[in-house]
Structure formats: structure tokens, C-alpha cells
Amino acid sequence: MPSESDKWGWEHVSVFGGFDRGSGTKRWKCNYCNLRYNGSYSRVRAHLLGFPGVGVKSCPAIDRSLREAFQILEEERLARKKKTSPVDGKSGKRIRTSQSTLTVKNISKEEVDGMIARFFYADGLNVHVINSPYFLEMVKAISAFGRGYELPSIYELSDSFLRKEKEKIEKFMASDRESWPHTGCSMLCVSRLDSTLGYFQISIFVSSSRGLTFLKAVDIDDTDKMENLFTSALTDAILEVGPTNVLQIISHLGHPCKSSESLVLTKFPHIFWSPCTSHSIQMLMEDIAGLEWIKSTVSCAKGIEQLMMYYRHAYPGLFIHNLKENSDPVSAKFAPSYCFIQRIFELKKALQEAVVSEEFKQWKLNMQGDNVTVGSAILRDDFWCKVHLFLQLCEPFVRLLSTFDIDKSPMGIVHDWRVQALEAIKGKGIDSTALNQLEVLIENRWDVLFSPLHAAAYMLNPRYFGRGQSKDKTVMRGWKATLERYESDSSARRTLREQLCSYWRLEGSLGEEDAVEFRDKMEPVAWWENFGFETQQLQTLAIKVLSQVSSVAMCQEIWQDNDFPCRETANRLGLDRVEDLVFVRNNLRIHSRRYGNSTSPSGVKSWDSVHPDQTMSIVNIHDGL
Numbered sequence: 330m331p332s333e334s335d336k337w338g339w340e341h342v343s344v345f346g347g348f349d350r351g352s353g354t355k356r357w358k359c360n361y362c363n364l365r366y367n368g369s370y371s372r373v374r375a376h377l378l379g380f381p382g383v384g385v386k387s388c389p390a391i392d393r394s395l396r397e398a399f400q401i402l403e404e405e406r407l408a409r410k411k412k413t414s415p416v417d418g419k420s421g422k423r424i425r426t427s428q429s430t431l432t433v434k435n436i437s438k439e440e441v442d443g444m445i446a447r448f449f450y451a452d453g454l455n456v457h458v459i460n461s462p463y464f465l466e467m468v469k470a471i472s473a474f475g476r477g478y479e480l481p482s483i484y485e486l487s488d489s490f491l492r493k494e495k496e497k498i499e500k501f502m503a504s505d506r507e508s509w510p511h512t513g514c515s516m517l518c519v520s521r522l523d524s525t526l527g528y529f530q531i532s533i534f535v536s537s538s539r540g541l542t543f544l545k546a547v548d549i550d551d552t553d554k555m556e557n558l559f560t561s562a563l564t565d566a567i568l569e570v571g572p573t574n575v576l577q578i579i580s581h582l583g584h585p586c587k588s589s590e591s592l593v594l595t596k597f598p599h600i601f602w603s604p605c606t607s608h609s610i611q612m613l614m615e616d617i618a619g620l621e622w623i624k625s626t627v628s629c630a631k632g633i634e635q636l637m638m639y640y641r642h643a644y645p646g647l648f649i650h651n652l653k654e655n656s657d658p659v660s661a662k663f664a665p666s667y668c669f670i671q672r673i674f675e676l677k678k679a680l681q682e683a684v685v686s687e688e689f690k691q692w693k694l695n696m697q698g699d700n701v702t703v704g705s706a707i708l709r710d711d712f713w714c715k716v717h718l719f720l721q722l723c724e725p726f727v728r729l730l731s732t733f734d735i736d737k738s739p740m741g742i743v744h745d746w747r748v749q750a751l752e753a754i755k756g757k758g759i760d761s762t763a764l765n766q767l768e769v770l771i772e773n774r775w776d777v778l779f780s781p782l783h784a785a786a787y788m789l790n791p792r793y794f795g796r797g798q799s800k801d802k803t804v805m806r807g808w809k810a811t812l813e814r815y816e817s818d819s820s821a822r823r824t825l826r827e828q829l830c831s832y833w834r835l836e837g838s839l840g841e842e843d844a845v846e847f848r849d850k851m852e853p854v855a856w857w858e859n860f861g862f863e864t865q866q867l868q869t870l871a872i873k874v875l876s877q878v879s880s881v882a883m884c885q886e887i888w889q890d891n892d893f894p895c896r897e898t899a900n901r902l903g904l905d906r907v908e909d910l911v912f913v914r915n916n917l918r919i920h921s922r923r924y925g926n927s928t929s930p931s932g933v934k935s936w937d938s939v940h941p942d943q944t945m946s947i948v949n950i951h952d953g954l
């Protein structure tokens with residue numbers, strides 16, 4: 330038992346009585362706020378340090394500096410306690426329990442596994458955390474330390490260790506910040522509604538050529554003020570990153586924050602507000618599914634699904650296939666109509682065999698008229714021809730979606746995909762009427778669904794040099810919009826246009842032998858850094874545009890199952906600590922994805938060991954942690 334002299338808190342309260350039986354419970358009054366309580370030293374400490382949940386209020390008269398001084402005293406007290414606590418003998422309940430279990434006999438791996446399982450079951454933790462590289466790192470570190478290790482206290486975990494981890498992350502992020510003036514960066518915003526707590530959570534990430542980092546989260550429980558609160562938070566984030574460093578904002582927030590775009594761009598007119606490419610492609614594919622001749626095919630396919638579900642229920646052993654089954658998570662998430670039609674097409678033979686069986690014919694006698702019509706469609710060639718045509722039209726879209734991963738969904742690829750997709754579809758001998766409908770649809774929807782930065786990147790990416798961009802009105806429209814937003818001065822825009830002509834004409838360093846040879850052998854940004862020095866304004870624009878991503882998909886994968894901050898945690902830790910906890914947690918998740926393929930024993934590189942110039946390893950967005 331620690332001596333009373335080591336409990337610094339007694340010096341800041343006035344004790345005016347105690348209870349019987351020699352207990353540590355006393356009557357005391359705070360010297361700062363004059364509130365009176367009954368309780369032991371744990372309540373004194375909680376009152377002075379601001380710990381809620383132990384039956385006392387946080388002292389309202391203590392300012393931040395004094396509280397920080399108290400925290401230092403508490404850390405010193407805990408350090409002395411830990412240093413003087415014996416490893417053997419009377420070393421506290423936790424250590425005694427651990428030693429009595431592990432040192433009396435040789436413990437088997439099966440018993441250790443059982444204890445780990447019991448810990449997860451008893452505390453209701455997500456068992457998937459066992460796949461976390463940080464969990465494996467922790468277990469190996471404890472094993473390496475050996476006998477006598479004592480876990481950190483709750484106070485240390487929620488205060489000093491949390492603060493240290495945040496400092497490590499911020500130090501690591503400092504190297505990213507140094508690159509932002511050169512490459513620019515994108516701010517990515519995603520949201521979700523927490524139905525349990527009844528408020529929106531909006532998270533803001535920063536993406537650059539160095540990788541993705543989590544900046545902050547905003548909890549909004551007042552929908553009437555949502556737009557103003559989000560606009561204010563995003564404005565503060567832009568100022569923190571540096572307005573001149575931010576090239577674009579990509580958001581997927583839905584209707585609640587729709588007007589935030591105009592409010593933010595009024596303050597920062599040079600910044601682009603770009604749609605998320607993944608969701609734009611999803612909307613374009615749904616638009617295709619809504620074309621009149623395809624709409625009837627999709628409707629018929631849904632009727633087939635419902636019919637076969639009824640039949641499967643009636644004869645579970647005769648039709649064993651699940652029409653909702655899909656092994657491709659990308660299609661299921663971003664292309665539901667394509668995914669559904671593809672599954673129907675895969676089961677064409679099984680469906681046709683089912684509807685000609687005697688069991689189906691007998692069962693069909695009890696069906697309604699619509700179901701009879703739907704059933705007969707399975708045997709019609711025209712239905713399957715339309716299904717196949719729809720899949721052909723959508724296949725290039727799905728192929729593009731599969732290229733978006735944790736750190737790579739770069740500008741330029743999208744516009745090239747648009748050109749190549751139409752050419753590929755033409756090569757499949759698709760009906761000219763259907764092809765014309767697709768071209769018109771893409772043309773009409775492109776400016777709404779895609780950022781003009783895609784056009785600028787398609788024009789400036791050396792890999793796409795000589796693709797006839799100047800004759801493509803969609804590309805030139807996007808290039809014009811890019812210049813007008815990026816550069817407000819007309820003479821500066823003229824310079825950029827002139828330097829673009831130099832690029833096309835292969836003038837100076839841009840036409841050197843190495844520059845021509847390395848167009849498709851070097852990364853586009855590296856190519857401009859090496860050969861664009863005679864057209865510095867265009868070089869700067871090219872590097873910034875080609876360094877950006879175009880989708881928030883990687884952020885949603887990190888944020889979608891985020892269970893912080895919650896009200897209970899907020900009440901226990903306080904607002905500042907919850908913000909730190911969210912900051913640390915999300916950046917650790919990003920960090921583990923960056924270095925998920927590390928060859929170190931733990932599988933994770935520490936913040937201190939990462940060299941800022943190392944190339945980030947790419948982990949697919951659908952890989953688990």
C-alpha cells in the first residue's frame with residue numbers, strides 16, 4: 330500500500346473528518362472550488378485531474394495549466410510506485426494472479442490460446458482485432474519482455490501514452506507536409522450516420538503523393554446546422570493544411586451538406602470541388618441500366634430472381650444456386666445492377682435446365698400470369714442477347730473500378746478509360762443504336778459527374794501524348810475549366826496555354842531523346858520533374874494535377890466501421906482525448922495498410938523507422954486489416 334505522503338492530492342484539499350474502522354474514506358473539501366465530498370484518495374485525484382465516473386465532479390476552478398501540473402505529479406507518483414513495486418511476493422493483485430498462473434507450472438499453448446479467447450469473449454471485443462498487425466506486435470513484445478511485465482494503467486493509456494503516440498504520428502506527417510507545396514494535395518471528406526447515437530460523423534483526410542493521412546472528425550447532432558458546422562470544420566482544415574497547398578476537395582457527403590460547396594469555394598475560389606470518381610461511375614452505370622431497352626431487361630431479370638427464390642423454397646434440393654451470391658466486392662458495392670445481371674448470366678444453363686424440368690412445370694401451374702411470362706423469358710434468346718449486351722457495355726466501367734485502391738486512383742486514367750472504353754465497345758460489334766445511346770449518355774453526364782482535372786491530367790500525362798486531345802471537345806472543355814479555376818490572372822493563363830503548345834511541339838527539353846523515350850517508362854510526375862524545367866509554370870501545374878487521387882473509396886474503407894467517438898468514451902475521457910484517440914486510431918489503420926506487406930517480424934513498421942521517401946506499398950481497399 331503506497332504511503333499517504335506520496336499522495337500529492339491531499340495537499341490540495343482540506344480534510345475535516347474520517348470514518349471509523351480505519352478506512353481511507355474521509356470527509357474533505359477542495360481548496361479551489363470549496364465543494365465537499367466523502368471519499369478516499371481516488372476521489373480526490375479524480376476531482377483534481379478531471380476524471381469522471383467515480384462519483385465526483387471535475388473541479389471547475391482549476392485551469393488547464395494547473396491541471397497539467399497535477400498530471401505531471403500523478404505520472405511521477407505512478408513511476409515511483411512502479412519502480413518500488415517488487416516483482417515477487419506482495420506485488421499487487423494483478424501480478425500475483427499472473428505469477429500464480431504462469432510460474433507454478435509450465436503452461437501449454439492450448440491454455441494460452443484459451444486465455445486469449447476468454448479475454449475476447451468476456452470483454453465483448455471484436456474478434457477480428459486478432460488479425461490486426463498491432464495486436465500481433467503487442468503479443469510478441471510482451472513475450473520478448475518476459476516475466477514480470479506490468480500492463481499500463483487506464484490513466485496512462487488514455488493520457489500519456491496516447492499523447493506520445495499522437496506526437497509520433499504528427500512527426501511522421503511533418504515529412505508529408507513538406508511535400509505539399511510541390512505536389513499539392515487533395516482533401517477527402519466522407520460521412521456516415523450513426524443510427525445508434527443519432528448524429529452524423531464526417532471525417533476529413535488529406536491525400537498527396539506521399540500517401541493518405543487522417544486529419545480530423547466532426548460529429549454533428551443538429552441537422553439544421555449541419556452545413557454551417559461542416560463548412561466551418563472544412564474551412565479550418567484547409568487553413569491548417571494551407572490554402573495554396575490544396576488543389577481539390579473530393580466529398581461524398583450526400584444531400585445534407587450539398588450547399589457547403591458554394592460556401593467553401595467562395596472563400597477559396599482556386600480550389601476544385603470534384604465528384605468522387607467511384608460513385609460517379611456507379612451513377613453512370615445505373616444511368617445505363619435505366620436506358621429504355623435495358624430497363625425492361627433488368628426488370629425481367631429481377632422477376633427471374635424472385636421466381637427462382639420461390640421455386641427454391643418449394644424444392645430446395647432441385648435448384649441449389651443462390652442468385653444473390655457474388656464473389657466480387659467491387660461490383661457488389663459500386664455496380665449493383667451489373668453484379669446482379671452478371672450472376673443471372675452465369676446461371677443461364679442452370680436456369681434453363683430448371684424451367685424445363687417436370688417439377689417446375691407442375692409447380693408453374695399454380696403461378697400467376699406475370700410469373701409465367703418471366704419464366705418463359707429464361708428460354709428466349711432475345712432476353713439473353715440483351716443481358717449479354719448490357720454486360721458488354723458495363724465491363725469497361727467495372728474494370729476501371731478495380732484499379733482504385735488504397736493510395737492509387739489517379740487523375741488522367743479516367744479520361745483515357747473513357748476513350749478506350751468506347752473504342753473497345755465498338756470493336757465488339759455492338760448495335761450502332763445502342764452504341765450511340767451510350768455515347769450521348771456519357772457526353773451529357775460527363776461534366777456533371779467528373780472533375781475537369783481529369784481532362785487536364787489526360788492532356789498532361791506524357792503516357793497519353795499525341796492522343797488527339799486538342800480535337801476532343803470534352804477534353805478541351807475540361808482544360809479550359811481547369812485553367813480558369815487554377816489561375817485567375819489572364820496573362821498567367823496565356824503563359825500556360827503557350828507552354829502547352831511547346832509541350833505538344835516537343836520544343837526544348839520536352840523534345841529531347843530521353844524525354845520522348847521515357848514518356849511511358851517513367852512515372853508522369855517524375856517525367857515532368859526531369860524534363861519540364863523550361864516550362865516551369867506548366868511543370869508546376871502538371872506535377873500538382875498528376876499527383877492527385879480521384880476517389881474517396883480508400884477513406885470509406887477505413888472509416889466505415891469506425892466505432893469512435895461514442896458518448897460513453899467521450900464522458901470517460903473528455904473531448905480532447907477523444908479527438909486524439911480518433912486521430913491516432915485512424916492514422917494507425919492507414920499506416921498498417923501502407924506497410925501491411927512489411928517484412929519485419931511484426932508485419933508493421935513503427936512511425937520512427939519509416940523513411941519519408943520510401944515508396945508506399947499498395948494494399949487493395951478490400952483487403953482486411
